[in-house]
Amino acid sequence: MGALFMNEKAPFTQPQITIEGMSLNLGIAHGHAYMYDPEYTEDTQLSTKQKEERFLHAVDQAVELCGENLNIFQEQNRELILVQKALLQDPAWQQRVIDEIQSKQNIAYALDKVLEDLDLAFGGDSFWHARFQEVRGITQLVRQCLAKKEIEIDKTKPIVLCAKTISPVEMMQFDQANLVAMVVEDNSFLSHGMIIARSRGIPVVGGVIELKKFINNNDELLVDGDLGRIYVRPLSAIVANYDTSKKPQFSKPSDAVAKGAVISRDGTPVHILINANINEDLECLERSTIKGVGLYRTEIPFMMSERWPDVQTQTRLYLQVMNKAKDKFVVFRALDVGGDKTFQSLHKSFKEPSKGWRHSRFTLQRPSLIRLQLRAMIRARVTCDYPDLPLHIMFPMISEAQEMRFVRELLQKELDREKNLGHAAPTTVRVGAMVEVPSVVFQLTQFLDLVDFISIGSNDLFQFFFAIDRSDAVMSRRYDFLSRAFMQMLKTIIDQANAKGVSVSLCGEMASRPLEAMALLGIGLRYFSINPNSVETIENMVQSLDIWSIQDCMNDCLSDNPFAYKAAHLSIRERVMELAQIQQTQLS
Numbered sequence: 152m153g154a155l156f157m158n159e160k161a162p163f164t165q166p167q168i169t170i171e172g173m174s175l176n177l178g179i180a181h182g183h184a185y186m187y188d189p190e191y192t193e194d195t196q197l198s199t200k201q202k203e204e205r206f207l208h209a210v211d212q213a214v215e216l217c218g219e220n221l222n223i224f225q226e227q228n229r230e231l232i233l234v235q236k237a238l239l240q241d242p243a244w245q246q247r248v249i250d251e252i253q254s255k256q257n258i259a260y261a262l263d264k265v266l267e268d269l270d271l272a273f274g275g276d277s278f279w280h281a282r283f284q285e286v287r288g289i290t291q292l293v294r295q296c297l298a299k300k301e302i303e304i305d306k307t308k309p310i311v312l313c314a315k316t317i318s319p320v321e322m323m324q325f326d327q328a329n330l331v332a333m334v335v336e337d338n339s340f341l342s343h344g345m346i347i348a349r350s351r352g353i354p355v356v357g358g359v360i361e362l363k364k365f366i367n368n369n370d371e372l373l374v375d376g377d378l379g380r381i382y383v384r385p386l387s388a389i390v391a392n393y394d395t396s397k398k399p400q401f402s403k404p405s406d407a408v409a410k411g412a413v414i415s416r417d418g419t420p421v422h423i424l425i426n427a428n429i430n431e432d433l434e435c436l437e438r439s440t441i442k443g444v445g446l447y448r449t450e451i452p453f454m455m456s457e458r459w460p461d462v463q464t465q466t467r468l469y470l471q472v473m474n475k476a477k478d479k480f481v482v483f484r485a486l487d488v489g490g491d492k493t494f495q496s497l498h499k500s501f502k503e504p505s506k507g508w509r510h511s512r513f514t515l516q517r518p519s520l521i522r523l524q525l526r527a528m529i530r531a532r533v534t535c536d537y538p539d540l541p542l543h544i545m546f547p548m549i550s551e552a553q554e555m556r557f558v559r560e561l562l563q564k565e566l567d568r569e570k571n572l573g574h575a576a577p578t579t580v581r582v583g584a585m586v587e588v589p590s591v592v593f594q595l596t597q598f599l600d601l602v603d604f605i606s607i608g609s610n611d612l613f614q615f616f617f618a619i620d621r622s623d624a625v626m627s628r629r630y631d632f633l634s635r636a637f638m639q640m641l642k643t644i645i646d647q648a649n650a651k652g653v654s655v656s657l658c659g660e661m662a663s664r665p666l667e668a669m670a671l672l673g674i675g676l677r678y679f680s681i682n683p684n685s686v687e688t689i690e691n692m693v694q695s696l697d698i699w700s701i702q703d704c705m706n707d708c709l710s711d712n713p714f715a716y717k718a719a720h721l722s723i724r725e726r727v728m729e730l731a732q733i734q735q736t737q738l739s
């Protein structure tokens with residue numbers, strides 16, 4: 152929930168307000184609020200039939216709007232618009248709304264009721280939470296068409312888009328505008344709106360409850376995406392303190408970087424990989440310091456498909472990615488689906504697609520699904536422009552060593568099958584797993600014998616460790632990634648992997664945040680899989696840091712000896728911050 156502070160007595164103008172929200176994407180921007188809130192006042196005189204017609208007409212207009220956006224943005228974010236279009240055309244969703252209208256509801260209420268019912272049926276699942284926002288997105292879009300509200304934007308002004316939530320298609324409508332930041336009430340890291348914002352480097356602050364109460368249309372806003380803070384009608388002194396000039400993205404790496412690594416001030420190589428969600432994320436692989444893709448989320452393009460993609464479709468997609476990555480490696484993560492509306496047909500055999508039905512629990516019930524995906528990955532590797540490179544496959548949400556054995560067997564069956572068919576096989580297949588379920592941490596010895604590499608999924612590991620919903624603003628701020636218990640667990644994983652010679656990276660959001668990344672360097676992590684827009688920040692941090700000193704600091708912080716823990720009154724976050732100040736480490 153956004154906390155509020157009034158900072159100034161200004162007799163003639165409204166005072167500055169500071170709203171504390173949650174950082175959803177880093178960066179600083181200064182602009183004018185555009186309150187996006189499609190509202191519709193219904194004509195109560197309409198008959199049920201007329202309301203139905205009006206609703207269907209608004210749906211057609213919304214579909215048309217998606218079509219226009221598809222034409223404008225042919226390559227960019229095409230899949231994301233397609234999913235909105237598919238959702239709008241979903242007869243089941245349309246029928247639910249019509250049923251509500253027929254039970255004497257007005258259109259706006261019917262739209263909201265369907266949204267609410269869907270949330271009640273599927274709520275509680277973080278994956279569904281992201282998809283729920285898409286349904287909310289089309290609800291808003293239809294409301295906007297009902298209200299026939301044209302979005303009027305002053306293209307000369309930098310705009311901060313303020314909304315309850317924002318979907319990709321809605322965001323597209325602001326594409327011609329000078330969109331510099333976003334403020335949203337809802338806050339899922341996994342929503343597509345956020346994915347696009349990250350890909351475009353737009354700062355976002357989320358978790359701001361009832362923003363309409365505090366922000367008026369056209370208000371001047373200073374958005375601090377790093378701290379998750381918004382200054383409404385900021386004082387000139389505050390604005391002067393911030394550097395809102397955008398950093399050029401992916402400038403040439405400096406001399407202190409080597410091919411495939413960044414070198415710390417005291418000479419330690421640190422490896423930067425990227426997380427790829429959409430094709431545009433692959434652009435930055437041109438940068439010499441980036442070693443490859445540490446996490447390719449295969450479920451994102453699948454989420455866009457109206458039908459379950461067949462082997463050929465999947466092979467084509469992976470092949471494109473491999474060719475784009477050229478001689479750099481790509482870690483393909485097997486499907487991490489759960490509670491996803493787009494694949495409703497897959498859920499039919501399960502009573503309820505709730506939080507637990509994610510990757511292995513789901514695919515272990517449907518081994519054929521995962522086998523088809525593995526087949527496509529194998530075929531893509533041998534037919535791409537770089538067939539001699541190893542194929543990297545990573546399995547998410549593994550909770551027991553036995554599950555790892557099972558997915559490895561499936562992979563072996565697929566490799567044997569290709570061989571029996573006389574098809575080429577990849578020269579090397581490297582099999583990895585995500586460490587994101589705490590149960591695995593208690594069986595690391597067995598588990599590490601079954602993998603070639605691991606990647607720590609700190610987003611899920613954190614939520615399962617602290618028993619919180621990672622998309623909940625209040626909860627996720629209550630606990631700290633840099634808490635002693637969580638850092639201790641990460642250190643155990645890293646130490647044990649290093650001792651066994653298993654390569655370990657971290658691909659959760661914390662690796663993209665400079666202060667957290669600094670602490671991770673201190674507990675021995677050397678491979679960071681981060682979002683492309685954080686590459687320069689993390690590189691700058693590494694180059695301006697003596698790793699030995701952060702190692703000392705973290706040893707101190709995690710020591711069980713109270714005498715070794717020199718500044719017991721400070722949190723790890725405060726101690727790392729203090730060290731960054733002393734060392735003049737660049738954190739932005």
Ligand code: PEP
Pocket residue numbers: 446448487587607608609610611612658659660
């Ligand atoms: C994670 O859990 O940290 C992770 C990277 O996977 P995702 O965010 O896709 O669940």
Ligand code: MG
Pocket residue numbers: 547587608610611
């Ligand atoms: Mg995860």
